[in-house]
Amino acid sequence: MTPRLRHSAVLARMLLVFFRRRVLRVGVLRSAPVRVFVVSAAVLLLGAMCASAYFFLRPLAGDTAVWRLLFDTSTVSLVLWVQIAFLLVKVLFINAEGMLLLSHQLPVTNRERSTAFLLYEAVMTGVVACAGLIALMVSAVLLLGPGAVPYVTASVVLPAVLTYLALSVLYQALTRLWNLAGLGRISGVLSVLVLFALLALYSTLMKPMIQDLSQAYLDERTHHVWVTSVSWAWQRYGAAAALAAALLAAAALTALTLALAPNRHIRQSRYLNIRAGGRLRGVLGPYDWCLLRGSQTVAGAVMAVALFGWLLLRPTANPMWSLTLLSVGGLYQFTATQPLRTLPGASVPAWRVYGRLLRAQLVLLAVFAVPGLGIVFSVDPRLFFHSGPALLGCLGGAVMTTCIGIVFPAEKDNPFSVFLGLSAVAVVLALSAIGLGMLRLPPWVMAACLAGASALFVLYAVQGIQTSESRRRNEKGTTGREVRRRGRRADSGGRRDDTAVPHVLHGR
Structure with a gap:
């Protein structure tokens, strides 16, 4: 192992220690029963998915053409899910400055730091991308035995790795481009928007590719599309040649990703100084401005507008x-506004803190929903009158992300806590949906159950605010003169001054 890779491995182990101590031991995950419940729910959901896929595919176990069609179409979908997962991870990592501060005192270069973070980004991307295909892979292994290994390797593993590395090269190249253009401080947001455009473009190509593969199966002929090139090469030139070529391509893409990584870390702007009128400054408060001008909020807003136009x-x-x-900004809102609660005289009840956090999300939703409804009504009045469930879904998303940011607090802006929170909530929601679907309850009963569960989540989040504020007040130097003295020292250029700048506190 070269010294550079050794340094990256040491840093990766240090981040793993941070993950165990400051992610799995903070917030709701401090409780061992909660951790056991989340793991049990994930195992139960995985078992239900695999069992359903197994019994569905068992009659087709002897049809090779069907399995080839299944894995080829799965590859087409897999590329989309890798892009979605990569985009999600990059959005979560936009403002991971606190995580980077952990390594600033270590003798490592920015490329070595990028290598260590690349490992964790790859794992998080792989978890999200493979969540929908794990049932197919397990069923294939159970039904086909060792014969499933070529299918899984050529149609799932290698395409996922190559797609992720290709996206990493593109992301680093975009970062270089924005730095050359003098836009390095917002390069993360701009790169995320380009990735979203690429995702939208690929989604338009999926249907024709799946139709071509299905038609070839019906015509009993061999056909491949560009995303199934690895599987085609595996069948055409053999497993050894295809595997060697894929590994060489992966090694080249990895080397290119590390070579394109910047020599020095460029801090990302936590807030964008978007100008506002005097009336808005009088109506909106610091909590509102922290959300409205956050970089994650801006990225989510641009993607929401683009998706709105697409669906229209x-x-x-x-x-x-x-x-x-729009609710993606709420994931970091609680930790981002913590400096506001350390100001002298800023102590308020937990319910008011939660109300301010949710109010900011509702303001953001109203800013986009009012003109959006007007546009929908002018284009298709029928869509306008059927927008109620969508608006309720947006409101539910705001409540969920606010609660996730509180119950799974992102200490030091780490994206691991947010990722775990999203994963845990997704698992619980999926199990709840399966259970309610099996009971075949009336729609109003299902809606009442979801509303009750959301109310309990809100109550638990409020309790989490109380616990967090009580712990903070009992720490040394969190009130009065010590806060003011510490603030004067930190204001000389530290990262923590972002929340106190005038365009966040007063909307200037």
């Missing part, structure tokens, strides 16, 4: 559903 032109769903992307 191709009405596969109500365009108002696109506004659920």
Whole structure:
């Protein structure tokens, strides 16, 4: 192992220690029963998915053409899910400055730091991307035995790795481009928007590719598309040649990713100084400005607008559903506004803190929902009158992300806590949906159950605010003169001064 890789491995182990001590031991995950419940729920959901896929595919175990079609179409979908997962991870890592501070005192270069973070980003991306295909892979292994290994390797593993590395090269190249253009401070937001555009473009190509593969199966002929090139090469030139070529391509993409990584870390702007009128400054408070001008909020807003226009032109769903992307900024809102609660005289009850956090999300939703409804009504009045469920979904997303940010606090801006929170909530929601679906309850009963569960989540989040504020007040130097003295020292250029700048506190 070269010294550079050794340094990256040491840093990766240090981040693993941080993950165990400051992610799995903070917030709701401090409780061992909660951790056991989340793991048990994940195992139960995985078992239900695998069992359903197994019994569905068992009659097709002897049809090789069907398995080839299944894995080829899965590859087409996998590339989309890798892009979604990569985009999600990059959004979560936009403002991971606190995590980077952990390594600033270590003798490592920025490329070595990038290598260590690349490992964790790859794991998080792989978890999200493979969540939908794990049932197919397990069923294939159970039904086909060792014969499933070529399918899984050529149609799932290698395409996922190559897609992730290709996206990493693109992301680093975009970062270089924004730095050359003098936009390094917002390069993360700009790169995320380009990745979203690429995701939208690929989604338009999926349907024709799946139709071509299905038609080839019906015509009993061999056909491949560009995303199934690895599987085609595996069948055409053999496993050894295809595997060697894929590994060489992966090694080249990895080397290119590390070579394109910047020599020095460029801090990302936590807030964008967007100008506002005097009336807005009088109506909106610091909590509102922290959310409205956050970089994650801006990225989510641009993606929401783009998706809104797309759904308006191709009405596969109500365009108002696109506004659920606005709630992504709420994941970090609780920790981002913590400096506001350390100001002298800023202590308020936990319910008011939660109300301020949720109010900021509702303001953001209203800013986009009001003109969005007007546009929908002018284009198709029927869509306008069916926008109620979409708006309720947007409201539910705001409540969920606010609670996730509180119950799974992102200490030092680490994205691991947020990722775990999203994963845990997704598992619980999926199990709840399966259970309610099996009971075949009336829609109003299901809605009442979801509303009750959301209310309990809100109550638990409020309790989490009380616990967090009580712990903070009992720490040394969190009130009065010590806060003011510490603030004067930190204001000389530290990262923590972002929340106190005038355009956040007063909307200037």
